[in-house]
Structures are given as C-alpha cells and as structure tokens.
Amino acid sequence: MHNPQKLHQFQKYVSWLTAILRKEYEPQGITIQTIAPMMVATKMSKVKRTSFFTPDGAKFAKSALNTVGNSADTTGYISHQIQLELMSLIPAFIRDKILTNMSVGTRAAALRKKEREAKAQ
Numbered sequence: 001m002h003n004p005q006k007l008h009q010f011q012k013y014v015s016w017l018t019a020i021l022r023k024e025y026e027p028q029g030i031t032i033q034t035i036a037p038m039m040v041a042t043k044m045s046k047v048k049r050t051s052f053f054t055p056d057g058a059k060f061a062k063s064a065l066n067t068v069g070n071s072a073d074t075t076g077y078i079s080h081q082i083q084l085e086l087m088s089l090i091p092a093f094i095r096d097k098i099l100t101n102m103s104v105g106t107r108a109a110a111l112r113k114k115e116r117e118a119k120a121q
C-alpha cells in the first residue's frame with residue numbers, strides 16, 4: 001500500500017473489525033487479539049539493523065506471544081508501546097503530518113534505491 005494515509009485508515013479499520021469480532025466471540029472462549037507493531041527488522045521491511053526500537057522477527061514474535069491473553073490491542077513489544085504512548089500525547093493533526101512525512105520520505109528513499117539498483121544492472 002503506497003499511500004500512507006490509506007495505510008493508516010486500513011489499520012484503523014482492521015483494529016475496529018477485530019474489536020467487533022472479539023466482542024462477538026469472547027463468550028465462546030475465543031481470544032481475538034490485535035497486534036500492530038512499529039518497525040521490525042525483517043525481509044519484508046528491508047530493515048537490517050536492529051536496535052532498542054527495532055527488534056528482529058524472532059525477538060518481536062517472542063514478545064508478542066507473551067502478550068496473548070494479557071492485552072486485547074497491543075503493539076506486541078515494549079519499546080513499540082512506549083513509542084505509541086508518546087505519540088498519542090501529540091495532537092492528531094500534528095502526529096498525522098509527522099507520520100505522513102516520514103512515510104513519504106521512506107517511500108522516496110526506497111524508490112531512489114530501486115532506481116540506483118536498476119541503473120547498476
């Protein structure tokens with residue numbers, strides 16, 4: 001999904017849908033959880049360097065599994081949760097602007113890299 005605004009709307013929709021499903025299936029003993037992480041170093045994200053804020057897939061998965069049954073809607077990782085809580089203190093219109101600029105910048109850098117790689121071949 002290339003439009004950051006659409007991605008944000010899609011995430012909101014998934015979160016809302018999951019909350020409805022959770023309410024519907026809870027009485028039957030079925031746990032439905034939303035896990036929406038920040039950056040994880042994986043093949044798909046193309047991020048190789050790990051850090052406090054960017055775990056690798058295995059570290060993230062271990063942490064996310066520990067949240068099952070403890071949290072219905074989570075980022076699944078402590079430093080991601082800190083990021084989310086801090087971001088929620090920023091007014092929505094400023095936060096959206098910052099996130100959109102970051103996403104547009106990331107996409108532009110990825111496209112430049114793709115172009116460089118294509119020229120090098």
Ligand SMILES: NC(=O)c1ccc[n+]([C@@H]2O[C@H](COP(=O)([O-])OP(=O)(O)OC[C@H]3O[C@@H](n4cnc5c(N)ncnc54)[C@H](OP(=O)(O)O)[C@@H]3O)[C@@H](O)[C@H]2O)c1
Binds near residue numbers: 036037041042045057
């Ligand atoms: N990484 C992040 O920062 C992050 C953050 C939030 C949400 N997510 C979401 O988490 C999900 C998993 O991403 P990830 O980062 O964990 O990626 P990942 O570790 O690279 O895993 C992606 C998986 O999808 C498979 N896959 C990719 N393209 C496929 C295709 N066309 N058909 C069938 N299988 C395909 C890959 O198979 P192969 O190994 O065989 O290629 C791999 O098993 C994605 O929906 C992503 O948007 C990721």
